Amino acid sequence: MRIVIVGAGIGGLVAALSLHAAGHRGIRVVERVRELRPLGVGINLLPHAVRELTELGLGEQVARIGVAPARLAYFNRHGQPIWSEPRxxxxxxxxxxxxxxxxxxxxxxxEEVERRLGAGTVRQGLRLTAVDHGAGDGGADVxxxxDASGAITSMEADVIVAADGIHSAIRRQHHPDEHGPVWNGLVLWRGTAIVPAYLDGRTMIMAGDGEQKFVAYPLxxxxxxxxxxxxxxxxxxxxPEGAEAQSDWNRPVDPAPIVDLFAHWRFDWLDVPSVIGSAERILEYPMVDRDPIPRWTFVRTVLLGDAAHAMYPxxxxxxxxxxxxxRxxxxxxxxxxxIEGALAAYEDERRPATARLLEMTRRLGPEQVMQLAYERAPGGxxxxxxxxxxxxxxxxxxxxxxxxGFDPARLNERSSLSVPATSPQGV
Structure with a gap:
């Protein structure tokens, strides 16, 4: 099966590894940037994701570049504990x-895609312009x-996976009238810093409420x-009222004004302004998501990850x-x-689930406990x-x-998404 994956982000690369593990060959990953670099800051991989990475044979490698938090704790903006749970x-x-x-x-x-699927599997510096459905041999999508010079490269595929992010070109092609990412009025500043260890050294903390918040966890x-x-x-x-969002995840900013915003957030277990002031660099971006859409599949092309369901963090x-x-x-x-049945089954399973989750994140998700504490006792x-x-x-x-999808009992008991490495029936 010929498979083209548009986007070499986390979703696209895991898709390549998962499809290869299931026996598919002829997989290409195409990325618009000319050189992939280790940009961004920290993310959390929850147990349901780590299960999938482990079943792909990546568990130990990922564990070596990160740390396993043992606890998640919520506090109000005065540093008082609200809720804590093991992780x-x-x-x-x-x-x-x-x-x-x-x-x-x-x-x-x-590196793992290139090792398992072969050197050159990931092609960089190519920007998707369009998908022509059914224009290839045997009804394949094209x-x-x-490239940077404007030269066009065409690729036929039995399946095209659109993992091209919140500004997905394929999503835009099929939803040309959709407005841009939805901003909820919050601005986020992200960074990393080397600071005195807080609490037990393995706790992810969230402090604040729906108006102002600080999150930290060890890397x-x-x-x-x-x-x-x-x-x-x-x-x-x-x-401030009237501000406009720019959905750019990598805009460096001066830390001093942010330190001032959190000047009074000095808890007996963490000095928040000191952490911010110690940052190697700080990136600013707005908290944006995308409204759910009624369809992810277009002939042999399907959306995945942020292209399908970008949501608040x-x-x-x-x-x-x-x-x-x-997976x-x-x-x-x-x-x-x-193929048609497979794409339909994937969408039937994942689209409703992510739409429900997106709605929960708009209601603050598990961080709702901080907002409730603020509304009911703003002074502590x-x-x-x-x-x-x-x-x-x-x-x-x-x-x-x-x-x-990460209730402990259900996750531990559900069947594996791994399959024998053989060609799928009917393909």
């Missing part, structure tokens, strides 16, 4: 949660790409002699959902009798259970895990 293996999963540098993880995947184990740790952080605040689930997309698509193409509290009952806290955490 990964400590929470009863068979797989850990891993915090990794996005760019390092992406390059690891690129993807047309332009490496603390250096015991120095007591320092490399952490990833996200500082977030609602923009509440719940730390974007990369994990792209990985689930990739589900490969599983369906290997187990359904026809003596005991969080005077503000939010324990049962309500547990329900919010449980409901999000179920919707996102």
């Amino acid at each position: 990964g293996l400590e929470a009863g999963y068979r797989w850990p949660q891993l915090s990794v540098h996005r760019g390092e993880f992406q390059l690891l995947l690129v 993807a047309r790409f332009a 490496a184990a603390p250096d015991a002699p120095a007591g320092l740790s490399r952490v990833n952080f996200i500082a977030e605040r609602r923009a 509440n719940g730390s689930n974007g990369a994990s959902q792209a990985i689930l997309d990739a 589900t698509l490969a599983h369906r193409l290997a187990t359904e009798p026809t 509290f003596a005991d969080v259970h005077d503000v939010i009952p324990q049962a309500e806290l547990e329900r919010i955490a449980r409901d999000y895990k179920v919707a996102a």
Whole structure:
């Protein structure tokens, strides 16, 4: 089967590895940038994603470039604890949660694709211009790409996987009247810093509410002699009225104004302005997502990852959902009798699930507990259970895990998405 994957991000690369593991050959990955570099900052891979990476034989490699947080803890903007829960293996999963540098993880995947599928599998510097459906031999779709000079390269494919991100050219081709990414008015500043280890050195923290928030988690184990740790952080605040969003994930900014915004966030367990001020560099971008669309499949072309369902980072689930997309698509193409049936089954499974999850992230997802604490006790509290009952806290955490596909019992018990490495029936 001839397969063209548009986009060498996390979703596209995991799709390539998953399709290859299921026995497919003739896979090409095409990326618009001329040189992939380790850009970005930290991301979290939740246990359902780490399960899929482990079953692809990547678990140990990914674990070596990251750290497994043992706990997630929520606080109000005064540093008072709201809710805390174990994560990964400590929470009863068979797989850990891993915090990794996005760019390092992406390059690891690129190297593995080139090793397993062959050198030259990932072609860079080609921008998709259009897909002509049914224009190739045997009714294949044809993807047309332009290089920096404008020269056009055409590729026929039995399946085209559109993993080309929030500004997907294929999505735009089929939804030309769709507005741009939806901004909720919040601006995020992301960075990494080497700072004194906080709490137990393995806790992911979120402090604040729907108007202003700070997130931090280690990207490496603390250096015991120095007591320092490399952490990833996200500082977030609602923009002034009338501000406009620019959906650029890599715009460097001066840290000083952001330090000022968080000047009073000095907790006895973490000095937030000091963390921000210690950043190697800070990238600014707006919190944007995309509205759900009624269709992901167009003849032999299908959307995946952010191209299909870009969502807010509440719940730390974007990369994990792209990985689930990739594994589900490969599983369906290997187990359904026809390509059309496989693409339909993939969409029937993943589109409703991600639409539900997108709606939950717009309601803050599991971070709802911080907003409730702010609304009910903006000045703080003596005991969080005077503000939010324990049962309500547990329900919010449980409901999000179920919707996102990583409820511990269900994840541990569900069948594998791996398939024997043989050609799928009917192809």
